[in-house]
Amino acid sequence: MNIIVDAMGGDNAPLEIIKGAVEARNEYNIDITLVGREDVIKSVAAENAIDISGMEIINASEVIATDEEADSVLKKKPDSSIAVGLRTLSEGTGDAFVSAGNSGALCVGGTLITKRIKGVKRPGFAPIMPHFGGGCFMLIDAGANLEARPEMLLQYALMGSAYMKNVMKVDNPRVGLANVGTEKHKGLELQHKAYELLEDADINFIGNVEGRDLPYGCCDVVVCDGFIGNVILKTYEGTAKAIMGKIKTLFSKSAKSKLAAALVMNDLKEMVKEFDYHEYGGAPIMGTAKPVFKAHGSSKAKTVKNAIRLTKEYVEADVINEITNALKRG
């Protein structure tokens, strides 16, 4: 298996990406192709004594910044690491593409360069989120398409179920429709129509879910339009991060509070770990014809390695084929 990795994407590129890629190659026995500025990759590896010998490097002269317009990937920066990586994947050289770079560019590029699975209306951006039940759930779509039609939500549900079952090993994944209340009649026309489609589909649909139920692991796949999903993603992560930060400050305030921290250190670490997105590695772009995976923008080597492992499992479980079949069944 050959996984193409964007060496230039994310806050800690290229050093942490290269590190994580090398660790993944050694641990998982796979080939890695790095995409990015070859001179930079080679010099950073040399400076940090990272052995990248035997690793293919495909040169890409440009980088798309995190806050850049998503469609730069198409015309403005055709030689960006994301565009080159996705083209390489599309042309058949590798099995999957992993990037910690611009999410929007990955969604647009994944859709238009790598192309969609036959029948998929719109690929969805699908972060894997930790919850306090000790597991995780997929949120789809978290921003690839701000607006959605009911059939898109159905496809998100089918694709999300296939991923959670085959990659995250969740038996009979529970699908919830993000809404403003749990009763069937809640929401707008999109939710009403999607509810009916989801009820009739060959999935484990559990009905409407609310933001307040997500931290408790109420379901395994949450479907919604990209606007709602993006709001959930950022509010959920942001609130958790703010409280964790508050707790950290509290425990480092005085000698007394540091002693308290020492007493509960293991439990605290366990809690932080449970809610740490770095453990989960990122977000697949669901619906592209070949696996495209977004690692968290702040990824360090460990997260990159995790993302590559998940992508390897995404390829091995043949999720693309599972999705193709699920879409045919409807």
Added chain:
Amino acid sequence: MNIIVDAMGGDNAPLEIIKGAVEARNEYNIDITLVGREDVIKSVAAENAIDISGMEIINASEVIATDEEADSVLKKKPDSSIAVGLRTLSEGTGDAFVSAGNSGALCVGGTLITKRIKGVKRPGFAPIMPHFGGGCFMLIDAGANLEARPEMLLQYALMGSAYMKNVMKVDNPRVGLANVGTEKHKGLELQHKAYELLEDADINFIGNVEGRDLPYGCCDVVVCDGFIGNVILKTYEGTAKAIMGKIKTLFSKSAKSKLAAALVMNDLKEMVKEFDYHEYGGAPIMGTAKPVFKAHGSSKAKTVKNAIRLTKEYVEADVINEITNALKRG
């Protein structure tokens, strides 16, 4: 001043409502009119030795449950405590109405029974939310109208600014537009058009805000359509509650963790208090012709008292008049 209080609304009615109302009457030197089943109110007060002598009670034979359809307030349950309370207010007997009952019924009833301020398109449900900067912000609309037009968002901003300035004593309240990114071009047509209206309005508009900025107190008024607002409200409160619960469990796990808790108890209490919605009391329904205030559904006496205090200030600051003038200025 005479504040009408729904004795039957919320999880802890009528006991905690009656308690809070009596405390508020004694502390703030105001009149309270209780609305609800007179026999129940009198017997609960007597059983709990609460002195309600001299307090007017208006009988209302029905109660709208929390999960009931919002429009029950109009035809199905015309003798519910919410309908009777709002009618009493509308007919001129009291200065404001406070209820911990069904939010939807309060919004619908507030709009159609109490009527709107002249010029207001749609009243908004506007919870006051705590943040970790040590203050609070108003989220408007959190569900009164799932869909919104740009002019509605402008009105929410004008009404929210008037409330935060005059009741919450925030100098020059900062208004943010909830969106999927901070850049001006982000979002859909609603956000694009609202952004332009907000830029031109006589308010302190700071641009787009994201869910991840809210816990840090990025602004004082967050405007959005009711679907987005409801999702933010529930995700924000739910995530905070889940983590607080987790911390509580962690600290009561063993003798060692209980000792740790004792060491940081004051700071922990401070943190919990900072994020406690009971401190803020609830949500005004902004845009009704007379003040209508929703206390949190799980309100205990203290929260009810707080809600009544905020409502008293809502009346005293003449926010209705401020809003009328702000709408004229545009």
